[in-house]
Amino acid sequence: MNDKETFYRLALIHMEHYGNGVIKKLIRMFGSATALFEQKGKVAAKLYEYRASLQLPHLTDSIRRFVEGELEYARKNDIGICFFDDLDYPTRLLSCNDAPYYFYYKGCHCFNGRRHVAIVGTRNATNYGKDVVKKLVGEMAASQVSIISGLARGIDTMAHEEALAHGLTTIAVLGCGLKTIYPAENKKLAHKIIESGGSLISEYFFDAMPDRINFPKRNRIIAGLSDAVVVAESQEKGGSIITAEIAHSYNRDVFAVPGNIFQKSQNGCHELIRNNMAALVHSGKNIIQMMGWDQEKKKSIQKSLFLDVSPEEKPVMDIIHQYREAGVDLISELLPELAPSKIAALLLSLELKGVIECKPGKVYTTIY
Numbered sequence: 169m170n171d172k173e174t175f176y177r178l179a180l181i182h183m184e185h186y187g188n189g190v191i192k193k194l195i196r197m198f199g200s201a202t203a204l205f206e207q208k209g210k211v212a213a214k215l216y217e218y219r220a221s222l223q224l225p226h227l228t229d230s231i232r233r234f235v236e237g238e239l240e241y242a243r244k245n246d247i248g249i250c251f252f253d254d255l256d257y258p259t260r261l262l263s264c265n266d267a268p269y270y271f272y273y274k275g276c277h278c279f280n281g282r283r284h285v286a287i288v289g290t291r292n293a294t295n296y297g298k299d300v301v302k303k304l305v306g307e308m309a310a311s312q313v314s315i316i317s318g319l320a321r322g323i324d325t326m327a328h329e330e331a332l333a334h335g336l337t338t339i340a341v342l343g344c345g346l347k348t349i350y351p352a353e354n355k356k357l358a359h360k361i362i363e364s365g366g367s368l369i370s371e372y373f374f375d376a377m378p379d380r381i382n383f384p385k386r387n388r389i390i391a392g393l394s395d396a397v398v399v400a401e402s403q404e405k406g407g408s409i410i411t412a413e414i415a416h417s418y419n420r421d422v423f424a425v426p427g428n429i430f431q432k433s434q435n436g437c438h439e440l441i442r443n444n445m446a447a448l449v450h451s452g453k454n455i456i457q458m459m460g461w462d463q464e465k466k467k468s469i470q471k472s473l474f475l476d477v478s479p480e481e482k483p484v485m486d487i488i489h490q491y492r493e494a495g496v497d498l499i500s501e502l503l504p505e506l507a508p509s510k511i512a513a514l515l516l517s518l519e520l521k522g523v524i525e526c527k528p529g530k531v532y533t534t535i536y
Contacts, residue, residue, distance in 0.1 A: 169251070171239075176201035177251060177270065178235045183225045188269040190222070192252055196501070234373075241374050247346060248273050260284065263493035263531070264392040264418055268371040271389070272346055275367035278314065278337050279393065283461055286316040286394040286415070288387075288408040289323025289401040294433055297401030298326050300425050304398065305330035307452025311461050314339065316393050318386065319354055319368075323400050323408070328357055331366075338366045341390045343383040345376035384410050391415035396459055399424045399446065402436030409436050412446060419493065419527050422446040423455060476521050484514045485534075488524055493533045 180191050180201055197218065198204055204211055204225050215222055242249060250257055251270045258279035261267040285308065289297055301323060305315060315331035317324040319340040331338035338361055342350070346368060349355045358368055369389065372382060387410050391397055397415040399422070402408040412422050424446035427434030440446035449455055456462050477485050487502055488494045499511055506514075515532060518524045524532050 169254075173200055173202050174249060175235055175239065176205050178238060178249075179227060179231055180204070180225060181269070182231045182234070183223075185222055186225070188266065190219070191269050193218070195253065238374060241347070242272065245346075246274065247374075248277060250277065250279075256280070258393055259490065259492050260394065261389070261392040262491045263495075263498070264388070266388060267392060268389060271369050271371040272374070273367050273369045274346055275362035276337075276365045278339065278365065278367055281314040281337060283311060283313040283459070284316055284394045284396075285313045285455065286390050286397040286411065287323065287327035287400055288317060288390065288397065288411050289399055290403060290406060290408065290433055290436075291320050291322040291324075292433065293322035293326060293401060294431070296427060296431075297323055297433065300400045300427075301326040302330055304400065304425075304449075304452045304455065305334060305336070308456060309334035309336060309452075311456050312336070313461075316341065316390055318343065318383075318390055318407070319349070319358065320407075321351055321354075323402075325354060325357065327400075328361060332360055332364055335364075338364075339393065340366070340368050341386050341393070342368060342370040342372070342378075343386040344370065344378035345372045345374040346370050347374045348377060350378040383407055387411040388414050391418055391420060394420060396421040396423060396455065398422075398449070398455065399437050399440060401425070401427065401433050403432050404435045404439055406436065409440070412440055416445050419531055421459060423449040423458070425449060476523060477518070481514050481518055484511065485518060485523065488532050489534050493527070493531045495531050 180186055194204060195201055198211060208224055212224060215224065249270060249272055252267065256277045256279065287301060305327065314337040315327055316339045317327040319328065319342060328338050328340060340358065340361055344350050349358045361368065384407065387407055391411050391414040394415065397412055397420055399408050399412050415422050422445055424437040424440040426437060426441065426448055441448050447458060483503055484499055487499050491498065496511060500508055519526060523535060525535055526532055
């Protein structure tokens with residue numbers, strides 16, 4: 169992607185009424201952010217047809233200076249920018265309707281590993297909670313999972329540290345800009361994550377401070393990046409419960425570790441289990457088995473499955489394979505030449521052939 173396009177893409181964020189979903193739609197519609205700014209004659213009528221309340225994007229001096237400052241800081245500090253249509257954008261996130269339009273990252277772009285497990289919990293971790301994380305990560309280490317968390321105090325910190333101790337890749341999703349490591353005592357940990365081949369991620373501008381309203385929003389990225397979310401220790405309310413609820417809405421597997429019924433710090437886990445939102449686990453082996461990662465899938469099976477896919481079905485299959493999970497809305501958006509009834513017929517055919525399955529929420533995934 170050239171520098172001009174990157175500049176215009178960051179500038180779009182400052183346009184009034186241009187949210188994540190709108191920007192993605194417009195870039196797909198017009199092919200680039202550059203076209204939106206520089207081909208106003210072609211854009212105006214189509215933009216009005218799409219949404220009458222949207223104004224043509226325009227640059228002010230303050231927006232130009234701000235975006236130039238962001239790009240300069242990124243260059244000087246070896247920070248990457250990942251947009252929703254980049255090849256290395258996390259495929260797991262793409263299946264989420266509210267996936268970020270872009271994010272900054274420092275470190276390795278290790279977003280598409282084979283097995284991603286988020287471990288979250290209270291900032292006020294007890295010795296029990298810390299022991300839980302140590303046990304879980306240690307027992308999952310042989311399966312080479314990537315550990316995702318939020319770099320917060322308590323359970324998050326323990327999750328990242330244990331991942332590093334076992335040589336696992338770990339990704340920290342921040343609730344502030346990459347200029348600020350929060351909490352400050354985790355600066356060394358953040359550097360270790362980067363040095364070990366992990367990554368720090370943030371969808372916030374570099375100067376954004378760790379405001380309380382940022383953290384619930386960033387929790388959707390933690391959930392979206394993961395195959396499974398484990399709540400190690402939590403009270404009934406808090407960020408880890410929000411993350412679990414979001415993960416549940418994304419059709420991710422959610423696990424919770426039980427504990428002492430007299431400890432408030434365990435009540436959140438117990439409620440998740442009681443409400444059937446999370447499965448009870450007491451070991452890393454439980455998680456590996458329940459995710460099916462203890463059974464190696466043969467590549468020959470994958471090849472034979474694709475032999476059964478017709479040329480007409482292949483574009484639909486390719487989208488499901490690329491995005492890992494895809495709903496009818498996403499498939500329709502990416503294949504506008506196909507009527508919804510035709511897509512439904514192709515999905516049914518693929519499902520009957522046994523190459524895809526329909527999960528809760530009418531989301532389709534491949535079987536291999």
